[in-house]
Amino acid sequence: MHLEQSTLQLLKDSLKQLDAGFSALPPAAEIASSPPDPRLAAVMTEVATKLQDNYPYFHPLYAGQMLKPPHPIARAAYALATWINPNNHALDGGRASSALEKEAVAQIAAMFGWQQHLGHLCGGGTMANLEALWVAGQINPGKKIVASDQSHYTHKRISAVLQLPFAEVPTDNRGRMDPSALEKMLAAGDVGCVVATEGTTGTGSVDPLPEILRLRERYGFRLHVDAAYGGYFTLASNLAAETRASFDLISRADSIVIDPHKHGLQPYGCGCVLFRAPEVGAIYKHDSPYTYFTSSDLHLGEISLECSRPGAAAVALWATQRLLPLLRGGEFAAMLEASRDAAVQFAERLENDKRWLLPFAPELDIVVWAPRAKTIAEISAASQRIFDAAAKQNLHLALIRLPVKLFSTQHNLQYSATDTVLCLRSVLIKPEHRDWLDRIYAILSRVADSAVSSVS
Numbered sequence: 261m262h263l264e265q266s267t268l269q270l271l272k273d274s275l276k277q278l279d280a281g282f283s284a285l286p287p288a289a290e291i292a293s294s295p296p297d298p299r300l301a302a303v304m305t306e307v308a309t310k311l312q313d314n315y316p317y318f319h320p321l322y323a324g325q326m327l328k329p330p331h332p333i334a335r336a337a338y339a340l341a342t343w344i345n346p347n348n349h350a351l352d353g354g355r356a357s358s359a360l361e362k363e364a365v366a367q368i369a370a371m372f373g374w375q376q377h378l379g380h381l382c383g384g385g386t387m388a389n390l391e392a393l394w395v396a397g398q399i400n401p402g403k404k405i406v407a408s409d410q411s412h413y414t415h416k417r418i419s420a421v422l423q424l425p426f427a428e429v430p431t432d433n434r435g436r437m438d439p440s441a442l443e444k445m446l447a448a449g450d451v452g453c454v455v456a457t458e459g460t461t462g463t464g465s466v467d468p469l470p471e472i473l474r475l476r477e478r479y480g481f482r483l484h485v486d487a488a489y490g491g492y493f494t495l496a497s498n499l500a501a502e503t504r505a506s507f508d509l510i511s512r513a514d515s516i517v518i519d520p521h522k523h524g525l526q527p528y529g530c531g532c533v534l535f536r537a538p539e540v541g542a543i544y545k546h547d548s549p550y551t552y553f554t555s556s557d558l559h560l561g562e563i564s565l566e567c568s569r570p571g572a573a574a575v576a577l578w579a580t581q582r583l584l585p586l587l588r589g590g591e592f593a594a595m596l597e598a599s600r601d602a603a604v605q606f607a608e609r610l611e612n613d614k615r616w617l618l619p620f621a622p623e624l625d626i627v628v629w630a631p632r633a634k635t636i637a638e639i640s641a642a643s644q645r646i647f648d649a650a651a652k653q654n655l656h657l658a659l660i661r662l663p664v665k666l667f668s669t670q671h672n673l674q675y676s677a678t679d680t681v682l683c684l685r686s687v688l689i690k691p692e693h694r695d696w697l698d699r700i701y702a703i704l705s706r707v708a709d710s711a712v713s714s715v716s
């Protein structure tokens with residue numbers, strides 16, 4: 261059996277406890293004791309069979325995209341909450357789960373050093389960034405949003421949705437925003453918001469906050485930190501000094517996005533947006549003729565763009581953080597440190613193996629690399645073959661198309677500024693990846709030798 265099942269009993273026991281809270285109600289026999297409908301079993305068998313058509317995201321040999329299994333406590337707490345199915349839009353629909361959301365979000369804000377904040381959960385990183393850029397646009401109307409050319413594509417799309425001008429800032433040869441290129445843009449005087457990505461989606465690169473903040477002193481702009489992927493690494497004790505310097509300055513941002521459904525052990529969709537100044541709540545101000553009646557306390561819908569939201573997501577997050585507090589040196593931090601160790605060790609092996617090209621050492625837990633070959637076209641073709649061959653051996657990697665310039669310091673490839681090359685990519689997001697490195701590397705070596713004759 262590969263899939264964890266211990267939470268099923270836990271769920272049954274906690275369901276009894278939840279049920280006891282409603283004992284004052286008159287029995288509604290049609291709910292509680294209706295005989296099981298035999299069609300349910302048939303449909304569920306069909307569902308389970310259909311779900312087999314997935315990569316094994318939960319297994320350490322799945323080392324491809326940023327997919328992390330939720331913690332069993334998150335799974336159980338989420339499922340338990342669905343028996344109530346609270347809606348965190350308003351206290352009318354989700355009283356307990358709104359309180360848990362406020363607590364859990366305050367703990368995330370405190371992780372970044374914010375004792376005061378305004379924030380809430382939402383569907384994911386895209387929605388969270390949308391809210392942050394919407395607020396930026398309300399504060400600096402018509403001004404440009406800029407983000408690095410390695411930032412998530414969502415920033416460009418969101419800017420288009422918000423009808424705000426957008427520009428990409430070039431990156432250095434490690435995929436980080438180039439501060440001198442940013443300064444040239446700022447000199448034009450039309451930038452309202454700089455998006456710094458602390459952990460890019462492709463390579464886990466960390467934009468340099470010390471330099472970006474120096475530029476903010478000179479030019480003045482709103483700083484939004486997209487830490488959807490990387491944010492939790494602020495708890496890790498094994499970051500390189502340069503990376504740590506940026507993480508230590510995240511608290512100076514005006515807004516932060518972090519995705520509990522990435523490294524926070526949550527089921528999808530659980531994103532989180534935080535604002536340093538609670539006063540931005542005024543921008544969200546609106547009335548609702550339907551809700552906001554049962555209490556004069558803050559309804560989360562009053563400070564979010566989405567209306568209905570799953571209270572279950574807040575319940576799961578709260579339970580996870582109750583079990584695994586967001587503390588440096590704690591059990592949760594150790595999981596991130598294991599992922600980071602795995603990436604460092606994996607990169608070292610690749611660097612010492614003449615079959616591979618490693619453009620740069622990983623800053624977080626994402627490694628990109630490519631098979632050594634004579635031309636860009638041969639490298640790309642070999643990456644694709646290795647990716648396919650590894651999958652046949654149950655090792656699931658990812659692919660990424662990167663600018664060839666990232667490899668320029670170590671390889672004599674002929675290229676132009678716009679050339680890209682297909683590379684292999686592995687997000688070592690599960691702590692178990694560290695213990696599985698030998699097996700992962702053994703499969704990779706085997707497929708590189710046998711499936712790719714052009715790798716020398």
Ligand SMILES: Cc1ncc(COP(=O)(O)O)c(C=O)c1O
Nearest residue numbers: 384385386412460461486488489
């Ligand atoms: C840095 C970054 N920002 C934003 C997003 C978008 O987040 P979501 O997929 O949760 O909408 C991602 C997703 O990978 C990301 O890595």
